[in-house]
Amino acid sequence: MTALVLLEHDGHAVKQPSRSALAAAARLGGEVHALLAGSGLAEVAVAAARLPGVTKLLVADAEAYAHALAEPLAALLVALAPGYTHILAAATAMGKNVLPRAAALLDSQPISDVSEVIDADTFVRPIYAGNALATVRSADAKKVITVRAASFDPVAAEGGSAAAEPVEAPASQAGSRFVSAELVKSERPELTAARVVISGGRGMQNGENFHLLERVADRLHAAVGASRAAVDAGFVSNDMQVGQTGKIVAPELYIAVGISGAIQHLAGMKDSKVIVAINKDEEAPIFQVADYGLVADLFKALPELADELERGA
Amino acid sequence: MKLLVPVKRVVDYNVKVRVRADGSGVETAGVKMSMNPFDEIAVEEAVRLKEKGIASEVIAVSLGVAACGETIRTALAMGADRGILVETDAELQPLAVAKLLRAIAEREQPGLIILGKQAIDDDMNATGQMLAALLGWPQGTFASKLEIAGETIAVTREIDGGLETVSLSRPAIVTTDLRLNEPRYASLPNIMKARKKPIETLTPAALGVDPAPRLALVKVVEPAKRQAGKKVGSVAELVAKLKTEAKVI
Numbered sequence: 001m002t003a004l005v006l007l008e009h010d011g012h013a014v015k016q017p018s019r020s021a022l023a024a025a026a027r028l029g030g031e032v033h034a035l036l037a038g039s040g041l042a043e044v045a046v047a048a049a050r051l052p053g054v055t056k057l058l059v060a061d062a063e064a065y066a067h068a069l070a071e072p073l074a075a076l077l078v079a080l081a082p083g084y085t086h087i088l089a090a091a092t093a094m095g096k097n098v099l100p101r102a103a104a105l106l107d108s109q110p111i112s113d114v115s116e117v118i119d120a121d122t123f124v125r126p127i128y129a130g131n132a133l134a135t136v137r138s139a140d141a142k143k144v145i146t147v148r149a150a151s152f153d154p155v156a157a158e159g160g161s162a163a164a165e166p167v168e169a170p171a172s173q174a175g176s177r178f179v180s181a182e183l184v185k186s187e188r189p190e191l192t193a194a195r196v197v198i199s200g201g202r203g204m205q206n207g208e209n210f211h212l213l214e215r216v217a218d219r220l221h222a223a224v225g226a227s228r229a230a231v232d233a234g235f236v237s238n239d240m241q242v243g244q245t246g247k248i249v250a251p252e253l254y255i256a257v258g259i260s261g262a263i264q265h266l267a268g269m270k271d272s273k274v275i276v277a278i279n280k281d282e283e284a285p286i287f288q289v290a291d292y293g294l295v296a297d298l299f300k301a302l303p304e305l306a307d308e309l310e311r312g313a
Numbered sequence: 314m315k316l317l318v319p320v321k322r323v324v325d326y327n328v329k330v331r332v333r334a335d336g337s338g339v340e341t342a343g344v345k346m347s348m349n350p351f352d353e354i355a356v357e358e359a360v361r362l363k364e365k366g367i368a369s370e371v372i373a374v375s376l377g378v379a380a381c382g383e384t385i386r387t388a389l390a391m392g393a394d395r396g397i398l399v400e401t402d403a404e405l406q407p408l409a410v411a412k413l414l415r416a417i418a419e420r421e422q423p424g425l426i427i428l429g430k431q432a433i434d435d436d437m438n439a440t441g442q443m444l445a446a447l448l449g450w451p452q453g454t455f456a457s458k459l460e461i462a463g464e465t466i467a468v469t470r471e472i473d474g475g476l477e478t479v480s481l482s483r484p485a486i487v488t489t490d491l492r493l494n495e496p497r498y499a500s501l502p503n504i505m506k507a508r509k510k511p512i513e514t515l516t517p518a519a520l521g522v523d524p525a526p527r528l529a530l531v532k533v534v535e536p537a538k539r540q541a542g543k544k545v546g547s548v549a550e551l552v553a554k555l556k557t558e559a560k561v562i
């Protein structure tokens with residue numbers, strides 16, 4: 001039994017959700033190999049070979065993989081599949097795009113967003129926005145799995161020494177072409193990796209006001225998130241959405257500001273260790289999941305919070 | 314160009330679901346059912362493409378129990394032209410749905426299939442990608458913008474770091490994200506008109522597909538409940554509690 005984990009990277013380092021996928025793969029009980037695909041991989045291949053628990057690192061360095069398009073990556077996974085019983089990736093936008101495509105080509109029903117590994121065939125996954133947890137057993141010869149990163153502590157970034165091995169790119173008719181990307185640059189920690197997350201909702205009223213959150217985030221080294229309503233209204237960019245259909249986070253501390261607590265939002269943050277809610281409506285459902293609730297006007301509370309943290313520092 | 318839009322009947326997004334006491338699943342009896350919200354966005358996009366003269370016909374497909382016909386009617390009331398119902402009482406998982414949709418796509422030869430990126434019941438986020446694979450078509454998932462020029466489709470995708478645009482050659486698969494559009498409400502006259510639009514009924518057997526599920530459901534449980542905590546009276550008290558009690562800052 002050997003598992004192959006498709007790694008996600010930025011050309012320099014392997015992304016943290018992939019290290020959670022490696023942790024999930026280790027729970028299967030067999031050997032774990034990792035696949036690094038992209039164009040110009042020399043630097044990141046050195047980093048990837050150090051990931052603990054990985055016995056072999058496959059490196060597919062080709063122009064076709066430069067933008068992680070699903071069509072060539074799925075073809076690559078299918079070409080490598082004969083050597084593996086399990087194929088995994090983190091349930092990121094990339095993993096969710098690529099793995100089901102590979103699964104269909106392998107005649108396998110993918111198991112999405114796995115939050116617990118019971119054994120090599122049996123997995124737990126949230127359904128209905130996390131309001132129920134389903135245990136499912138796969139009868140497929142090859143299991144294709146995306147991993148809910150927030151549910152598995154990532155393996156360390158270093159400590160292993162995998163043998164790297166180049167792999168050939170199989171031919172694939174893409175039909176798709178990368179045009180452009182508009183990536184949001186931020187000095188802050190990534191939402192899915194941050195120890196503290198502070199999110200704003202419709203109550204923030206506009207994008208400008210997110211500065212109030214950022215001042216607090218600066219003190220706490222926090223990532224800044226948002227509700228769907230805040231993204232839809234154009235206050236902030238889509239990559240900040242937390243929830244059923246946005247990012248799933250489980251930080252040590254989650255601070256929800258001006259967010260009512262719809263089930264779709266809770267789905268993305270209710271596994272946080274400590275939840276704080278700041279909302280002027282004491283009936284807001286967010287208070288039902290908050291460890292500490294502050295009924296207050298956020299425009300008063302946020303500057304006070306920043307001041308208080310600055311004083312304490 | 315014909316457009317195919319699969320629509321799923323799911324528990325309405327406003328319903329707080331209840332897990333059955335025997336762990337066999339989520340209670341769906343007597344619960345309000347609606348079209349999956351992402352599929353509404355898909356129907357809206359298809360109807361807009363028809364209104365712009367880019368598409369010639371919009372076909373709504375649903376798969377499952379007879380009541381899925383109502384979901385098709387909703388799509389017809391929004392502006393789809395005709396429906397196809399693949400009727401079965403069997404549980405359908407995304408791989409089976411993708412195979413059934415492939416069979417329909419081979420019959421109908423659409424230039425574009427628009428699906429919701431995920432269904433809000435099983436939260437799988439897989440059917441569109443699988444259908445693209447089975448047809449050998451390119452895919453543009455999690456779309457927040459769609460532009461069709463001649464034989465190519467530019468799809469702006471919501472990805473973890475922001476936005477990405479890919480160009481797909483037709484025929485292609487697109488899956489919708491929340492911000493692609495705001496679906497319309499069907500007007501009363503359009504609801505009346507939809508009653509006269511044709512719906513063809515097929516079966517998995519007629520399409521030559523074995524829909525047997527690959528994932529066996531072992532059990533369904535409720536997640537651990539979070540206890541509502543306490544209210545604090547001031548920002549100072551909050552910070553003190555986070556420092557000394559929760560010890561997270």
Ligand SMILES: Cc1cc2nc3c(=O)[nH]c(=O)nc-3n(C[C@H](O)[C@H](O)[C@H](O)COP(=O)(O)OP(=O)(O)OC[C@H]3O[C@@H](n4cnc5c(N)ncnc54)[C@H](O)[C@@H]3O)c2cc1C
Pocket residue numbers: 200201202203204226227228229230241242243244245246247257258259260261262263264265268278279280281284296297298299326350351433
């Ligand atoms: C298919 C689908 C998928 C979805 N996916 C997601 C998702 O991934 N993530 C997500 O977040 N949502 C998602 N939603 C939307 C979700 O249902 C809610 O509409 C959304 O979360 C509401 O955002 P909000 O809490 O910011 O806004 P609202 O519900 O409008 O709440 C605003 C809150 O701000 C408070 N407030 C206002 N002014 C102040 C002030 N001055 N001081 C303090 N408090 C104030 C109000 O009391 C209120 O509680 C989804 C919905 C659907 C149908």
